[in-house]
Amino acid sequence: MKLLNLDEVKNITSIGAGPIGGGWTAFFLSKGFRVTSYLHDPSEKEMFMKIVKTAWKSLEQLGLSKNASLKNLSVTSDLEQSLEGAHFVQESAPEKLELKQDLYNFMGKILPDNIVISSSTSGFMMSDIQKKCSTPERTIIGHPFNPPYILPLVEIVGGDKTRKDVVDWAFSFYKYAGKAPLKLKKEIPGFVATRLQEALWREALHMVDNGEATPEDIDTALINGPAPRMVVQGQCMAFHVACGEGGMATNLDQFGPALKWPWTRLEAPDLTKELRNKMVEGCNIMAGNTKFEDLVSSRDNAIVKVLNALEKK
Amino acid sequence: MKLLNLDEVKNITSIGAGPIGGGWTAFFLSKGFRVTSYLHDPSEKEMFMKIVKTAWKSLEQLGLSKNASLKNLSVTSDLEQSLEGAHFVQESAPEKLELKQDLYNFMGKILPDNIVISSSTSGFMMSDIQKKCSTPERTIIGHPFNPPYILPLVEIVGGDKTRKDVVDWAFSFYKYAGKAPLKLKKEIPGFVATRLQEALWREALHMVDNGEATPEDIDTALINGPAPRMVVQGQCMAFHVACGEGGMATNLDQFGPALKWPWTRLEAPDLTKELRNKMVEGCNIMAGNTKFEDLVSSRDNAIVKVLNALEKK
Numbered sequence: 001m002k003l004l005n006l007d008e009v010k011n012i013t014s015i016g017a018g019p020i021g022g023g024w025t026a027f028f029l030s031k032g033f034r035v036t037s038y039l040h041d042p043s044e045k046e047m048f049m050k051i052v053k054t055a056w057k058s059l060e061q062l063g064l065s066k067n068a069s070l071k072n073l074s075v076t077s078d079l080e081q082s083l084e085g086a087h088f089v090q091e092s093a094p095e096k097l098e099l100k101q102d103l104y105n106f107m108g109k110i111l112p113d114n115i116v117i118s119s120s121t122s123g124f125m126m127s128d129i130q131k132k133c134s135t136p137e138r139t140i141i142g143h144p145f146n147p148p149y150i151l152p153l154v155e156i157v158g159g160d161k162t163r164k165d166v167v168d169w170a171f172s173f174y175k176y177a178g179k180a181p182l183k184l185k186k187e188i189p190g191f192v193a194t195r196l197q198e199a200l201w202r203e204a205l206h207m208v209d210n211g212e213a214t215p216e217d218i219d220t221a222l223i224n225g226p227a228p229r230m231v232v233q234g235q236c237m238a239f240h241v242a243c244g245e246g247g248m249a250t251n252l253d254q255f256g257p258a259l260k261w262p263w264t265r266l267e268a269p270d271l272t273k274e275l276r277n278k279m280v281e282g283c284n285i286m287a288g289n290t291k292f293e294d295l296v297s298s299r300d301n302a303i304v305k306v307l308n309a310l311e312k313k
Numbered sequence: 314m315k316l317l318n319l320d321e322v323k324n325i326t327s328i329g330a331g332p333i334g335g336g337w338t339a340f341f342l343s344k345g346f347r348v349t350s351y352l353h354d355p356s357e358k359e360m361f362m363k364i365v366k367t368a369w370k371s372l373e374q375l376g377l378s379k380n381a382s383l384k385n386l387s388v389t390s391d392l393e394q395s396l397e398g399a400h401f402v403q404e405s406a407p408e409k410l411e412l413k414q415d416l417y418n419f420m421g422k423i424l425p426d427n428i429v430i431s432s433s434t435s436g437f438m439m440s441d442i443q444k445k446c447s448t449p450e451r452t453i454i455g456h457p458f459n460p461p462y463i464l465p466l467v468e469i470v471g472g473d474k475t476r477k478d479v480v481d482w483a484f485s486f487y488k489y490a491g492k493a494p495l496k497l498k499k500e501i502p503g504f505v506a507t508r509l510q511e512a513l514w515r516e517a518l519h520m521v522d523n524g525e526a527t528p529e530d531i532d533t534a535l536i537n538g539p540a541p542r543m544v545v546q547g548q549c550m551a552f553h554v555a556c557g558e559g560g561m562a563t564n565l566d567q568f569g570p571a572l573k574w575p576w577t578r579l580e581a582p583d584l585t586k587e588l589r590n591k592m593v594e595g596c597n598i599m600a601g602n603t604k605f606e607d608l609v610s611s612r613d614n615a616i617v618k619v620l621n622a623l624e625k626k
Binding site: 019054055057058061062123145146147150151152153155180182184185186188189190191192193194195196197198199200201202203204205206207208209211212213214215216217218219220221222223224225226227228229230231232233234235236237239242244248258259261262263264265266267268269271272275278279282283285286293296297299300301302303304305306307308309310 | 370374458498501508510519520521529535542552561575580582592606609620622
């Protein structure tokens with residue numbers, strides 16, 4: 001089986017009437033694809049179209065691709081019909097494992113075996129979802145971040161039976177379609193972004209539980225502190241650049257002991273030499289040849305743009 | 314003792330030659346204050362001025378206050394002289410407890426007792442810093458977030474001996490000066506923002522340690538996923554709005570069991586009815602009378618502005 005060339009992907013089937021299915025539908029339409037959306041029940045159409053049209057307003061502001069139009073949308077509640085002529089399938093059905101397994105069983109038989117099927121699931125592993133599918137090699141997870149029509153991240157990971165070149169193809173396809181894909185190293189619960197967010201969320205719940213902060217305090221702290229920097233530099237590069245010329249090495253060598261301080265309820269891993277080196281090398285790769293001063297000034301310029309855009313000054 | 318009226322604060326003393334002291338100096342200058350900066354060693358002046366001038370470029374882009382000028386800066390290495398005529402002191406000396414205790418002992422004797430002294434410390438409690446100070450009532454923590462010249466957050470908390478009205482005064486003063494202050498409910502290690510950041514950071518280190526992600530994966534996930542939303546809505550309001558009309562109540566009642574899932578290494582607190590209600594009420598207060606659709610559309614508009622400002626589309 002030969003996977004499609006990226007420019008052969010014209011027709012996308014989006015499965016699911018909820019905010020994720022509707023969000024993907026709007027996103028792919030905004031990029032000029034034809035989209036057929038499967039709704040389980042025709043009565044969901046009104047709510048679904050409201051989601052699509054709401055998303056469309058933001059997508060227009062981000063700039064539509066040539067030929068992008070809401071007219072390229074078809075909606076059906078006939079699953080088999082929705083899959084006809086599909087070059088790519090984005091599945092955002094309800095988060096019920098058996099339901100998804102049956103769906104992949106059905107799709108696996110109907111769709112040509114070179115058509116990639118990608119699940120938006122946040123809670124399941126593809127190794128489980130693909131269990132009843134007769135053609136599991138082309139099934140992967142492509143997990144978006146809410147709201148899926150505007151946030152660029154898509155986390156990609158295959159299951160036990162997924163072919164490696166399908167993972168690579170999905171990475172290239174999402175990039176081609178205008179997303180920021182991330183290929184996961186392993187199937188782990190919560191993937192990468194949700195794990196990070198969940199650690200933060202649980203610490204927030206602890207603080208509210210202990211009367212240390214209100215939900216409003218949590219949000220005030222995030223919005224005015226870490227967030228405007230994190231949208232510009234992730235936590236690793238933020239620490240790399242905050243530590244001056246010495247970068248991440250200085251951070252870990254000098255502040256490593258702080259990992260034992262009670263600065264969160266989460267116990268840190270042991271800072272082995274191996275972990276230290278992985279962190280330092282990773283940041284050096286990201287920094288590339290850019291000089292320290294330029295890392296600082298590009299960070300600051302971008303934060304200023306963000307604050308100005310939000311009229312926060 | 315009578316605290317100053319806010320508009321009586323004209324002269325600020327900033328203590329410390331590092332990135333935090335230099336950042337505060339530039340920030341207060343940009344708001345039109347006269348600033349006297351104390352550097353422990355005259356040889357630090359060149360490095361210090363480089364920090365101030367780098368910060369100034371960003372502050373110019375955010376917009377300077379009337380009368381703001383680098384000419385309103387004096388630099389001295391005479392501590393007593395640096396405190397003469399000060400209406401407010403921002404202390405960003407090295408993070409060594411004994412050094413700070415001695416400094417507060419000295420400042421506590423020299424400065425009139427109605428002049429508020431605020432520490433930028435990230436690692437100590439004011440109850441410890443103020444131990445040797447003879448006038449501890451007016452000493453507080455005012456902890457900025459790096460880079461301190463552009464990020465709005467300042468976390469405020471007093472020590473055991475701090476007068477309550479000094480905490481309120483500091484809150485009003487930082488707000489008046491253009492910051493986004495947050496009054497902490499309790500003295501807790503790491504305050505609020507660093508605790509949240511530290512939970513995320515430790516989970517990131519665990520993932521790198523286990524070969525689940527590289528530092529680059531962590532940053533890609535944050536920058537393209539949670540961050541563009543978090544700069545607009547903190548984690549609490551993000552979940553409130555993501556759950557539709559039902560808001561945070563729906564989130565906790567439906568997804569509460571996910572707190573037991575292994576989505577991070579951090580154990581969540583028990584979701585008692587009391588905690589659930591605190592979260593729900595907090596989000597309802599933040600939402601105010603704004604309708605659900607308007608919460609969504611203002612979120613989306615702001616994310617679009619951020620992505621457009623960063624040319625991420």
